[in-house]
Amino acid sequence: MILASLVKEIQNAFTEGAQIEKVQSLVKKALAESISPIEIMNTMRDGLATVGKKYEQGELFLSELIISGIMAQEVSNILRPYLQNSETEFLGKVVIGTVKGDIHDLGKNLVSMMLTSAGFQVIDLGVDVSQEKFVEAARGDKPEVVAMSCLLTSAMDEMKLIVPRLEEAGVRNRVKVLVGGRPITPDFAREIGADGYGKDAVDAVNVARTALKKAS
Amino acid sequence: MTTLEHKEPDCVPITELAIDPPHLERITQTQHGGEASIQTAVTADRRAEEAINGVTVLAYRKLGFEIIPCAFSSPDGWVSSRTSDGAPVDEWGRVISYDSRSMTWVPSGSIFSAPEQFDQFPFPDPHASGRTFGIEDMKKRIGDEIALAGLVKDPFACAWEIFNVTNFVRWLYERPNFVRHVIERIADFNVEMIKRLIDAQADLIVCDGDYAEKMGPLVPLNFFREVILPNLRRQADVAHKAGLKFIKHTDGNINPILHDLVSIVDGLHSIDPSASMDMGDLKRRYGDKLILMGNVSTDNLCRKSKQEIEQETKECIRTAAPGGGYILSSSNSWYSDAKLENCLAMVEIGRRYGRYPIHVN
Numbered sequence: 001m002i003l004a005s006l007v008k009e010i011q012n013a014f015t016e017g018a019q020i021e022k023v024q025s026l027v028k029k030a031l032a033e034s035i036s037p038i039e040i041m042n043t044m045r046d047g048l049a050t051v052g053k054k055y056e057q058g059e060l061f062l063s064e065l066i067i068s069g070i071m072a073q074e075v076s077n078i079l080r081p082y083l084q085n086s087e088t089e090f091l092g093k094v095v096i097g098t099v100k101g102d103i104h105d106l107g108k109n110l111v112s113m114m115l116t117s118a119g120f121q122v123i124d125l126g127v128d129v130s131q132e133k134f135v136e137a138a139r140g141d142k143p144e145v146v147a148m149s150c151l152l153t154s155a156m157d158e159m160k161l162i163v164p165r166l167e168e169a170g171v172r173n174r175v176k177v178l179v180g181g182r183p184i185t186p187d188f189a190r191e192i193g194a195d196g197y198g199k200d201a202v203d204a205v206n207v208a209r210t211a212l213k214k215a216s
Numbered sequence: 217m218t219t220l221e222h223k224e225p226d227c228v229p230i231t232e233l234a235i236d237p238p239h240l241e242r243i244t245q246t247q248h249g250g251e252a253s254i255q256t257a258v259t260a261d262r263r264a265e266e267a268i269n270g271v272t273v274l275a276y277r278k279l280g281f282e283i284i285p286c287a288f289s290s291p292d293g294w295v296s297s298r299t300s301d302g303a304p305v306d307e308w309g310r311v312i313s314y315d316s317r318s319m320t321w322v323p324s325g326s327i328f329s330a331p332e333q334f335d336q337f338p339f340p341d342p343h344a345s346g347r348t349f350g351i352e353d354m355k356k357r358i359g360d361e362i363a364l365a366g367l368v369k370d371p372f373a374c375a376w377e378i379f380n381v382t383n384f385v386r387w388l389y390e391r392p393n394f395v396r397h398v399i400e401r402i403a404d405f406n407v408e409m410i411k412r413l414i415d416a417q418a419d420l421i422v423c424d425g426d427y428a429e430k431m432g433p434l435v436p437l438n439f440f441r442e443v444i445l446p447n448l449r450r451q452a453d454v455a456h457k458a459g460l461k462f463i464k465h466t467d468g469n470i471n472p473i474l475h476d477l478v479s480i481v482d483g484l485h486s487i488d489p490s491a492s493m494d495m496g497d498l499k500r501r502y503g504d505k506l507i508l509m510g511n512v513s514t515d516n517l518c519r520k521s522k523q524e525i526e527q528e529t530k531e532c533i534r535t536a537a538p539g540g541g542y543i544l545s546s547s548n549s550w551y552s553d554a555k556l557e558n559c560l561a562m563v564e565i566g567r568r569y570g571r572y573p574i575h576v577n
Contacts (some may be wrong), residue, residue: 063385063433064436066385070386105324
């Protein structure tokens, strides 16, 4: 009973916008009570998913989404040593970047945070990322997902060129290509041959999960 | 300006809060090669400031714009500091990067990784000499021909950028008094700066900086009501005391805080159509209280056809112009990736259909 309520408290801490220290303390307490780190991780992800739904329904604000992502990162940091020898696996590996010609990173960073918190391994290529760098990462890091972001309309032209480059490099059939950002629309995503479109950071996680399910 | 008094002028005024230098050069068919930033002063090189002012005035005159924006300058002799990898840092501690496509400097990072670092950082002085260099130069060029809008950056939006979003949000929850204090200090700066802009003969004040994104306000409403909006009011009061209007720019869906904003500011810019901001609804509810400026989608200026922009502009005029109180403008600014033919089409439609009494089918 006590353990179940502790797990519930951790989940609620995300939706109630609790202080980071409180969440850290709850997690440490849960570990001390021998609650499995995987159960704690899953609880955190459930809490984050609830936050995401509430954000999309307009009940929570962007800052609350961001602080939940920060709390999730802190929880992950505490749990990491306990999980290293466990059987937990990443849901998938994602390479993400803002395309060349664009230096905006808020959306990309938020997506990275949400994907990491949801259980993906994220390799962030940064901003102003060339086609070559995306291709290199697809070859070398062997991700399941290549995710591209932009804020500027002008950068959409660059985004169009990346799927053909992945094809030329012979890696297109190994990855799911997901796109997002302010000017991006589902029609544009289809037009450029992307596999998915995320309308915001919360949706990006759902789209990544769906894309990987289709692949498996 | 008649429209600011909610009366019908001869014609709907038209302007933009910013036009990226590549467009300025195309419009004026000059090449001044300067770099600009409406978001922060990047240089105390007065010749560079004069150059960008010069091409801006030329462009605004050619377009027939009725309002021209101008921010305050950096102090005399100011030189930006640098990060360890050589990136320039502005007066507020924001790392700035040059975007060659738009020929503008944009904030891209922060030098602060802890609140204590900000407390030790030399805070900008609104009384430093040279602050009004740019606006005085602008006034000399335009005289009384074009209305002069003095620009300040909203304290909340400034703090959001100064600390990077992640740190701002983290400290908002872990160190709320610190964040409140920073916003108040920036508001103190703005209060003094607005006085100086007024002394430099600004005709109105525009407060730049976003409160919201597509889904809604960036932070919870209680923080708006306890911290952000009282500090906005302090700035608006300075403008009002001098008989000037105070217009607040913000992108995003501000419907949840609209009622609060109406009691503080005289006008709103952006009326962001990509974020559920309905111009018709605003005009109906607040048309006699709020100057409405914007609503021609910046995204559409980049993506849509000329004919679509013409229709969109006509609709904005039809909805918002009757009775006065409307300034035609895009919902943000003319980015370098906007199609210039679309931007010019917006202006052309404004001249054709913006004559009072308004007749738009």
